[in-house]
Amino acid sequence: MDATIPGGNPVVPTRTGTTSTTTGTRVGPGPAGWSVGVDVGGTKVLAALLAADGAVAGTHRIPTVRGPDGLVAAVRTCVRALAADHGLPLDALSGVGVGVPGVVDPATGSVEHAVNVGVEHPFRMADAIAAALGDGVPVRVENDLNAAVLGAAHTVDAVPTPRDLAFLALGTGVAAGLLLDGTLRRGARRAAGEVGHLTLVPDGLPCACGQRGCVEQYASGRALQAAWPSPDGRPAPLVLFADAAAGDARAMAVRDRFAWAVAGAVRILVLTCDVDRVVLGGGVSGVGEPLLEAVRAELARETAASPFLASLRLAERVHLAPRDVPVGAVGAALVGRGEVV
């Protein structure tokens, strides 16, 4: 079974401040036109230029400057840099899409509760970016996980797939984007996919949300870092999985506990929504194959005792986000060119 979503040729590695012009990664069919997608995160802003045929033509990455003004300036910088690198006037772009970790109203382009990037109160981000760019470029804004799940789905080769998946982000926190039968599930109050704040351990570890024992306290990058701090600046997940692979019994126990928590989130997503696939993304997914193997092993262990779970084929449904495609930025570019209602 493939570790990553099948398909997709290598794209340019994403390096800070670097752009490139490789082509070849198909991200599914779409309307003609170049577009730029910008994935706004708590530490970095990562942009991708998408060609009409769905190939990633280049990427650009800069540090996040928190707050409305800083974010608008960062998006403008990225868009201008990518356009200039490829000799494209801004008005040649069919659109710019921005993925933001907050509550987004895609109809108005307004963002709020984006605490990690310094936007708490409602801010008309799409309008502000459009004004900053000028040249009449359409700007659309979407929740970052919604953009990511679109990017993950489009990274699959354009075979007739169901486009039915969850993008489970294992980052500082834990949350999912849902694409159900080709349609984004944003939710009645734009809270769909908040599985990180479901209870995994009754009366367990306290969570910043005010509850105890939330999935996020066991399945996030932060939880992993707390359980197995990095001694040398390498990412904690890499250290943990390396130590476990080397036979450290304590590391193996921490790894297995982490995999159990991620498997719990997978079960929640599948038994509630019955998504065809769950794609593991976020910082922890940088571990790659060993993470996937650990989660699949845990799901297989649970399945062995339950014919019901076995019939759901949970382990087969779990995949890694492609490591060589910036799915958040690609998804934002798809939003930017108007592929999402």
Next chain:
Amino acid sequence: MDATIPGGNPVVPTRTGTTSTTTGTRVGPGPAGWSVGVDVGGTKVLAALLAADGAVAGTHRIPTVRGPDGLVAAVRTCVRALAADHGLPLDALSGVGVGVPGVVDPATGSVEHAVNVGVEHPFRMADAIAAALGDGVPVRVENDLNAAVLGAAHTVDAVPTPRDLAFLALGTGVAAGLLLDGTLRRGARRAAGEVGHLTLVPDGLPCACGQRGCVEQYASGRALQAAWPSPDGRPAPLVLFADAAAGDARAMAVRDRFAWAVAGAVRILVLTCDVDRVVLGGGVSGVGEPLLEAVRAELARETAASPFLASLRLAERVHLAPRDVPVGAVGAALVGRGEVV
């Protein structure tokens, strides 16, 4: 706040073998034509005749005879009885819909894994019923909870509602039907809404599914009956809630534990899918207001400690299925007249 979904005039009370001709319960807009919906359960088969304007014109109820032949005969009996009572020839029906507790392929009308009604292996139920009825009446089959969530949604007056809800059946087991922004969410493997088999209590009570601590072991009618057996043949949920209301401390503890488990299922549905409403149905919902109050009180308790949960307004989202409308049969009738893709 209303206890039941707002709207809906009283319909005929459902009594065994009784039909009636009251009108007045609007179940939302739909194409013209009479239709019959049949809700096939483990103990009873309940049918409703739906008029073109969405009113329930009559109901018919007979005991379940398990197995393919028995079920086909039961559906035929119900349809013929309702049509005869209202002087309708069968070919005047725009369709017959059947809700079955199993894995249903609505495209082919095939049913399998309907263990409670004696259909395990794939059975082309729609074809068999159409042949038994004759007269060219279209027959459509759907999973019973999918039919129920449609019935619950249509029972709301025809105001512009989002039609975004979960029907959470608290019966022998626990499972949900999902209507997301007007579309049934059946799932990639027709397993959406299986929240009864998510873990509520790690290493908790053993479940027939092979897991331990499933929601179903704490939030179902069967669980309630085990915790508080009825001394006199009255339904156990009614006895428990009456004893708790009378101040029995043990009954109050059992009731609150039950409400905690139901609240857990509500949280799973809202934080994963963000459904606008969760409608409590199934046998336990016969308790009525006291059940709703207990679940809302538990949700309010949890919310008090968590601004995040508070922002989701969980308690407001929970409603009781209307007691005077057979939502499963009404939903099946909507399926029968082709309102569902």
